[in-house]
Amino acid sequence: MKNQDFINKLRNSGLRPTKQRIKICEALFNTEKTFHFTVNDLAKMMQKNFNEKISLATVYNTLHAFKKKGYVKEISLGNDKSYFDTNISSHHHFFDTKTNELIDIDSSKVELKNIPNPPKGKSIKDIDIVINVENDSQ
Amino acid sequence: MKNQDFINKLRNSGLRPTKQRIKICEALFNTEKTFHFTVNDLAKMMQKNFNEKISLATVYNTLHAFKKKGYVKEISLGNDKSYFDTNISSHHHFFDTKTNELIDIDSSKVELKNIPNPPKGKSIKDIDIVINVENDSQ
Protein backbone atom coordinates (compact mmCIF):
# COMPACT_ATOMS: atom_id res chain seq x y z
CA MET A 1 0.00 0.00 0.00
CA LYS A 2 1.24 3.43 -0.92
CA ASN A 3 0.91 6.59 1.07
CA GLN A 4 -1.68 7.87 -1.35
CA ASP A 5 -3.89 4.90 -0.56
CA PHE A 6 -3.82 5.73 3.12
CA ILE A 7 -4.60 9.35 2.33
CA ASN A 8 -7.63 8.24 0.37
CA LYS A 9 -8.67 5.79 3.04
CA LEU A 10 -8.52 8.49 5.69
CA ARG A 11 -10.26 11.08 3.57
CA ASN A 12 -12.99 8.66 2.56
CA SER A 13 -13.91 8.06 6.15
CA GLY A 14 -13.88 11.72 7.04
CA LEU A 15 -10.52 11.90 8.76
CA ARG A 16 -8.04 14.52 7.68
CA PRO A 17 -4.90 12.89 6.38
CA THR A 18 -2.37 14.42 8.69
CA LYS A 19 1.29 13.45 8.68
CA GLN A 20 0.88 11.58 11.96
CA ARG A 21 -2.17 9.62 10.89
CA ILE A 22 -0.57 8.57 7.62
CA LYS A 23 2.54 7.38 9.43
CA ILE A 24 0.46 5.44 11.91
CA CYS A 25 -1.44 3.86 9.02
CA GLU A 26 1.86 2.74 7.56
CA ALA A 27 2.94 1.25 10.85
CA LEU A 28 -0.32 -0.57 11.39
CA PHE A 29 -1.37 -1.65 7.93
CA ASN A 30 1.80 -2.07 5.87
CA THR A 31 2.50 -5.39 7.53
CA GLU A 32 2.49 -9.00 6.49
CA LYS A 33 0.47 -10.10 9.47
CA THR A 34 -2.00 -8.44 11.79
CA PHE A 35 -0.79 -7.83 15.31
CA HIS A 36 -1.69 -6.72 18.82
CA PHE A 37 -0.29 -3.70 20.58
CA THR A 38 -0.79 -1.24 23.37
CA VAL A 39 -0.79 2.54 22.98
CA ASN A 40 2.68 2.57 24.42
CA ASP A 41 3.92 -0.09 22.05
CA LEU A 42 2.74 1.97 19.13
CA ALA A 43 4.22 5.22 20.40
CA LYS A 44 7.59 3.56 20.85
CA MET A 45 7.36 1.83 17.50
CA MET A 46 6.71 5.14 15.76
CA GLN A 47 9.78 6.64 17.31
CA LYS A 48 12.11 3.70 16.76
CA ASN A 49 11.04 2.26 13.43
CA PHE A 50 9.61 5.37 11.83
CA ASN A 51 11.71 8.13 13.33
CA GLU A 52 8.51 9.92 14.15
CA LYS A 53 8.03 11.32 17.61
CA ILE A 54 4.27 11.48 18.05
CA SER A 55 2.74 12.81 21.23
CA LEU A 56 1.08 10.16 23.37
CA ALA A 57 -2.14 12.14 23.35
CA THR A 58 -2.13 12.01 19.56
CA VAL A 59 -1.58 8.28 19.58
CA TYR A 60 -4.60 7.92 21.86
CA ASN A 61 -6.67 10.25 19.70
CA THR A 62 -5.69 8.49 16.52
CA LEU A 63 -6.35 5.01 17.84
CA HIS A 64 -9.74 6.00 19.14
CA ALA A 65 -10.58 7.62 15.81
CA PHE A 66 -9.37 4.54 13.94
CA LYS A 67 -11.37 2.34 16.25
CA LYS A 68 -14.51 4.36 15.62
CA LYS A 69 -13.92 4.03 11.89
CA GLY A 70 -13.32 0.31 12.23
CA TYR A 71 -9.66 0.32 11.23
CA VAL A 72 -8.68 -1.40 14.45
CA LYS A 73 -10.38 -3.27 17.23
CA GLU A 74 -9.94 -2.74 20.93
CA ILE A 75 -9.66 -5.85 23.01
CA SER A 76 -11.31 -6.19 26.40
CA LEU A 77 -9.17 -7.75 29.06
CA GLY A 78 -9.24 -7.66 32.81
CA ASN A 79 -6.02 -5.75 32.51
CA ASP A 80 -5.19 -2.20 33.41
CA LYS A 81 -4.14 -1.26 29.93
CA SER A 82 -6.00 -1.69 26.72
CA TYR A 83 -4.89 -3.63 23.70
CA PHE A 84 -5.57 -2.93 20.07
CA ASP A 85 -5.69 -5.37 17.22
CA THR A 86 -5.17 -4.72 13.53
CA ASN A 87 -7.10 -7.89 12.82
CA ILE A 88 -10.61 -6.53 12.49
CA SER A 89 -12.23 -9.76 11.39
CA SER A 90 -14.55 -11.41 13.85
CA HIS A 91 -12.34 -13.46 16.11
CA HIS A 92 -11.54 -14.13 19.72
CA HIS A 93 -8.47 -14.51 21.89
CA PHE A 94 -6.39 -16.58 24.16
CA PHE A 95 -4.88 -14.42 26.87
CA ASP A 96 -1.95 -15.57 28.93
CA THR A 97 -2.67 -14.04 32.29
CA LYS A 98 0.91 -14.47 33.44
CA THR A 99 2.79 -13.06 30.46
CA ASN A 100 0.03 -10.77 29.14
CA GLU A 101 0.42 -12.41 25.76
CA LEU A 102 -2.54 -12.26 23.37
CA ILE A 103 -3.10 -14.92 20.74
CA ASP A 104 -5.75 -14.89 18.05
CA ILE A 105 -8.27 -17.68 17.82
CA ASP A 106 -9.39 -18.50 14.35
CA SER A 107 -13.04 -17.48 14.21
CA SER A 108 -14.02 -20.85 12.77
CA LYS A 109 -12.54 -22.57 15.80
CA VAL A 110 -15.00 -21.22 18.32
CA GLU A 111 -18.66 -20.44 18.13
CA LEU A 112 -21.50 -19.80 20.51
CA LYS A 113 -24.08 -22.50 20.67
CA ASN A 114 -26.98 -20.19 21.41
CA ILE A 115 -26.81 -16.48 21.78
CA PRO A 116 -29.21 -15.32 24.48
CA ASN A 117 -31.68 -12.55 23.83
CA PRO A 118 -30.38 -9.21 24.99
CA PRO A 119 -32.28 -7.37 27.71
CA LYS A 120 -35.40 -5.61 26.45
CA GLY A 121 -34.66 -2.41 24.61
CA LYS A 122 -31.04 -3.28 24.02
CA SER A 123 -29.32 -4.85 21.08
CA ILE A 124 -26.08 -6.70 20.67
CA LYS A 125 -23.13 -4.77 19.36
CA ASP A 126 -20.49 -7.44 19.53
CA ILE A 127 -19.29 -10.40 21.48
CA ASP A 128 -15.91 -10.81 23.12
CA ILE A 129 -14.66 -14.20 24.12
CA VAL A 130 -11.43 -14.37 26.06
CA ILE A 131 -10.00 -17.74 26.97
CA ASN A 132 -7.56 -17.20 29.79
CA VAL A 133 -4.60 -19.55 29.72
CA GLU A 134 -1.49 -20.16 31.75
CA ASN A 135 1.71 -22.08 31.20
CA ASP A 136 1.50 -25.68 32.37
CA SER A 137 3.34 -26.00 35.62
CA GLN A 138 5.58 -28.92 34.81
CA MET B 1 -26.52 -15.74 57.78
CA LYS B 2 -25.24 -14.69 61.17
CA ASN B 3 -21.96 -13.04 61.97
CA GLN B 4 -20.68 -16.24 63.48
CA ASP B 5 -21.18 -18.00 60.15
CA PHE B 6 -18.99 -15.46 58.41
CA ILE B 7 -16.38 -15.82 61.12
CA ASN B 8 -16.33 -19.55 60.55
CA LYS B 9 -16.28 -19.15 56.81
CA LEU B 10 -13.30 -16.82 57.02
CA ARG B 11 -11.45 -18.93 59.55
CA ASN B 12 -12.05 -22.11 57.57
CA SER B 13 -10.36 -20.65 54.56
CA GLY B 14 -7.42 -19.33 56.53
CA LEU B 15 -8.44 -15.69 56.70
CA ARG B 16 -8.47 -13.98 60.05
CA PRO B 17 -11.96 -12.77 60.85
CA THR B 18 -11.26 -9.10 61.32
CA LYS B 19 -13.98 -6.56 61.92
CA GLN B 20 -13.61 -5.18 58.39
CA ARG B 21 -13.75 -8.55 56.70
CA ILE B 22 -16.83 -9.59 58.62
CA LYS B 23 -18.60 -6.36 57.74
CA ILE B 24 -17.68 -6.78 54.09
CA CYS B 25 -19.02 -10.33 54.19
CA GLU B 26 -22.29 -9.00 55.52
CA ALA B 27 -22.48 -6.42 52.77
CA LEU B 28 -21.68 -8.92 50.05
CA PHE B 29 -23.38 -12.08 51.16
CA ASN B 30 -26.36 -11.07 53.30
CA THR B 31 -28.35 -10.21 50.23
CA GLU B 32 -31.32 -11.63 48.43
CA LYS B 33 -29.64 -11.51 45.06
CA THR B 34 -26.07 -11.56 43.85
CA PHE B 35 -24.77 -8.32 42.44
CA HIS B 36 -21.94 -6.54 40.65
CA PHE B 37 -19.84 -3.78 42.06
CA THR B 38 -16.58 -1.92 41.79
CA VAL B 39 -14.11 -1.40 44.60
CA ASN B 40 -15.34 2.13 44.89
CA ASP B 41 -18.98 1.07 45.03
CA LEU B 42 -18.20 -1.23 47.90
CA ALA B 43 -16.16 1.33 49.82
CA LYS B 44 -19.00 3.83 49.56
CA MET B 45 -21.58 1.22 50.44
CA MET B 46 -19.68 0.29 53.60
CA GLN B 47 -19.64 3.87 54.70
CA LYS B 48 -23.24 4.69 53.84
CA ASN B 49 -25.13 1.50 54.64
CA PHE B 50 -22.86 0.07 57.32
CA ASN B 51 -21.43 3.16 58.95
CA GLU B 52 -18.04 1.62 58.54
CA LYS B 53 -15.25 3.70 57.09
CA ILE B 54 -12.86 1.16 55.61
CA SER B 55 -9.66 2.27 53.97
CA LEU B 56 -9.63 1.80 50.20
CA ALA B 57 -6.44 -0.23 50.46
CA THR B 58 -8.24 -2.62 52.79
CA VAL B 59 -11.14 -2.95 50.41
CA TYR B 60 -8.69 -3.86 47.66
CA ASN B 61 -6.87 -6.29 49.92
CA THR B 62 -10.07 -7.90 51.08
CA LEU B 63 -11.54 -8.28 47.63
CA HIS B 64 -8.36 -9.81 46.30
CA ALA B 65 -8.24 -12.18 49.23
CA PHE B 66 -11.90 -13.07 48.73
CA LYS B 67 -11.30 -13.58 45.05
CA LYS B 68 -8.41 -15.92 45.73
CA LYS B 69 -10.63 -17.89 48.09
CA GLY B 70 -13.41 -17.98 45.53
CA TYR B 71 -15.90 -15.85 47.48
CA VAL B 72 -16.22 -13.44 44.57
CA LYS B 73 -15.36 -13.34 40.91
CA GLU B 74 -13.60 -10.57 39.06
CA ILE B 75 -15.05 -9.63 35.69
CA SER B 76 -12.94 -8.66 32.71
CA LEU B 77 -14.21 -5.73 30.72
CA GLY B 78 -12.63 -3.34 28.29
CA ASN B 79 -13.13 -0.78 30.96
CA ASP B 80 -10.59 1.04 33.02
CA LYS B 81 -11.93 -0.25 36.30
CA SER B 82 -12.55 -3.76 37.41
CA TYR B 83 -15.86 -5.24 38.46
CA PHE B 84 -16.55 -7.88 41.03
CA ASP B 85 -19.46 -10.27 41.16
CA THR B 86 -20.91 -12.07 44.16
CA ASN B 87 -22.36 -14.61 41.75
CA ILE B 88 -19.57 -17.16 41.63
CA SER B 89 -21.38 -19.72 39.53
CA SER B 90 -20.15 -20.20 35.99
CA HIS B 91 -21.87 -17.55 33.95
CA HIS B 92 -21.30 -14.75 31.48
CA HIS B 93 -22.43 -11.17 31.01
CA PHE B 94 -24.16 -8.58 28.97
CA PHE B 95 -22.35 -5.29 29.26
CA ASP B 96 -24.00 -2.02 28.33
CA THR B 97 -21.12 -0.04 26.91
CA LYS B 98 -22.99 3.23 27.29
CA THR B 99 -24.21 2.94 30.86
CA ASN B 100 -21.55 0.52 32.14
CA GLU B 101 -24.32 -1.72 33.36
CA LEU B 102 -23.54 -5.41 33.83
CA ILE B 103 -26.22 -8.06 33.51
CA ASP B 104 -25.82 -11.76 34.23
CA ILE B 105 -26.47 -14.32 31.56
CA ASP B 106 -27.83 -17.56 32.79
CA SER B 107 -25.10 -20.10 32.19
CA SER B 108 -27.50 -22.46 30.46
CA LYS B 109 -28.33 -19.77 27.94
CA VAL B 110 -24.96 -19.63 26.29
CA GLU B 111 -22.38 -22.24 25.51
CA LEU B 112 -19.35 -22.61 23.31
CA LYS B 113 -19.76 -24.92 20.38
CA ASN B 114 -16.15 -26.03 20.27
CA ILE B 115 -13.43 -24.89 22.51
CA PRO B 116 -10.17 -24.59 20.60
CA ASN B 117 -7.01 -26.23 21.85
CA PRO B 118 -4.89 -23.83 23.82
CA PRO B 119 -1.41 -23.02 22.52
CA LYS B 120 1.12 -25.75 23.22
CA GLY B 121 2.33 -25.80 26.80
CA LYS B 122 -0.59 -23.74 28.07
CA SER B 123 -3.84 -24.78 29.59
CA ILE B 124 -7.18 -23.09 29.95
CA LYS B 125 -7.94 -21.44 33.26
CA ASP B 126 -11.32 -19.96 32.45
CA ILE B 127 -13.42 -18.42 29.75
CA ASP B 128 -14.98 -14.99 29.77
CA ILE B 129 -17.77 -14.15 27.41
CA VAL B 130 -18.97 -10.57 27.29
CA ILE B 131 -21.84 -9.63 25.03
CA ASN B 132 -21.68 -5.90 24.53
CA VAL B 133 -25.07 -4.26 24.16
CA GLU B 134 -26.47 -0.80 23.67
CA ASN B 135 -29.87 0.78 24.01
CA ASP B 136 -31.89 0.66 20.82
CA SER B 137 -31.84 4.06 19.21
CA GLN B 138 -35.52 4.53 18.59
Place this chain on the structure above:
DNA sequence: AATTTACTTTATAATTAGTCTAAAGTAGAA
Protein backbone atom coordinates in the same frame (compact mmCIF):
# COMPACT_ATOMS: atom_id res chain seq x y z
C1' DA C 1 -2.60 32.64 -3.78
C1' DA C 2 -4.05 34.66 0.57
C1' DT C 3 -7.32 34.29 4.17
C1' DT C 4 -10.19 32.01 7.10
C1' DT C 5 -12.13 28.25 9.60
C1' DA C 6 -12.39 24.06 11.67
C1' DC C 7 -9.94 20.27 12.86
C1' DT C 8 -5.30 18.45 14.85
C1' DT C 9 -1.30 18.09 17.36
C1' DT C 10 1.36 19.10 21.20
C1' DA C 11 3.31 19.48 25.90
C1' DT C 12 1.80 19.49 30.10
C1' DA C 13 -1.43 19.30 33.82
C1' DA C 14 -5.03 16.69 35.78
C1' DT C 15 -7.47 12.61 36.79
C1' DT C 16 -8.17 7.95 38.09
C1' DA C 17 -7.52 3.09 39.33
C1' DG C 18 -4.66 0.61 41.74
C1' DT C 19 -0.31 -0.56 44.52
C1' DC C 20 3.21 0.29 48.02
C1' DT C 21 4.92 1.61 52.51
C1' DA C 22 5.75 2.01 57.15
C1' DA C 23 3.59 2.68 61.35
C1' DA C 24 -0.18 1.41 64.46
C1' DG C 25 -3.58 -2.11 65.58
C1' DT C 26 -5.37 -6.80 66.49
C1' DA C 27 -6.24 -11.99 66.38
C1' DG C 28 -4.68 -15.99 68.07
C1' DA C 29 -0.83 -18.78 69.81
C1' DA C 30 2.22 -19.49 73.59
Place this chain on the structure above:
DNA sequence: TTCTACTTTAGACTAATTATAAAGTAAATT
Protein backbone atom coordinates in the same frame (compact mmCIF):
# COMPACT_ATOMS: atom_id res chain seq x y z
C1' DT D 1 -0.55 -11.71 79.59
C1' DT D 2 2.78 -11.47 76.17
C1' DC D 3 4.37 -12.20 71.79
C1' DT D 4 4.19 -12.72 66.92
C1' DA D 5 2.41 -12.70 62.59
C1' DC D 6 -1.12 -10.93 60.06
C1' DT D 7 -4.10 -6.60 59.10
C1' DT D 8 -5.45 -2.10 58.62
C1' DT D 9 -4.54 2.53 57.71
C1' DA D 10 -3.38 7.11 55.62
C1' DG D 11 -0.98 8.81 52.43
C1' DA D 12 2.66 8.61 48.95
C1' DC D 13 3.34 6.70 44.63
C1' DT D 14 2.74 4.70 39.84
C1' DA D 15 0.81 4.05 35.45
C1' DA D 16 -2.85 4.58 32.11
C1' DT D 17 -5.66 7.76 30.26
C1' DT D 18 -8.08 12.25 29.57
C1' DA D 19 -8.38 17.33 29.60
C1' DT D 20 -6.57 21.79 28.38
C1' DA D 21 -5.08 25.56 25.93
C1' DA D 22 -1.92 27.20 22.69
C1' DA D 23 0.33 26.50 18.22
C1' DG D 24 -0.01 24.18 13.75
C1' DT D 25 -2.21 22.63 9.48
C1' DA D 26 -5.76 20.84 5.93
C1' DA D 27 -9.14 22.38 3.18
C1' DA D 28 -12.77 25.59 2.12
C1' DT D 29 -13.48 30.43 0.86
C1' DT D 30 -12.36 34.56 -0.99
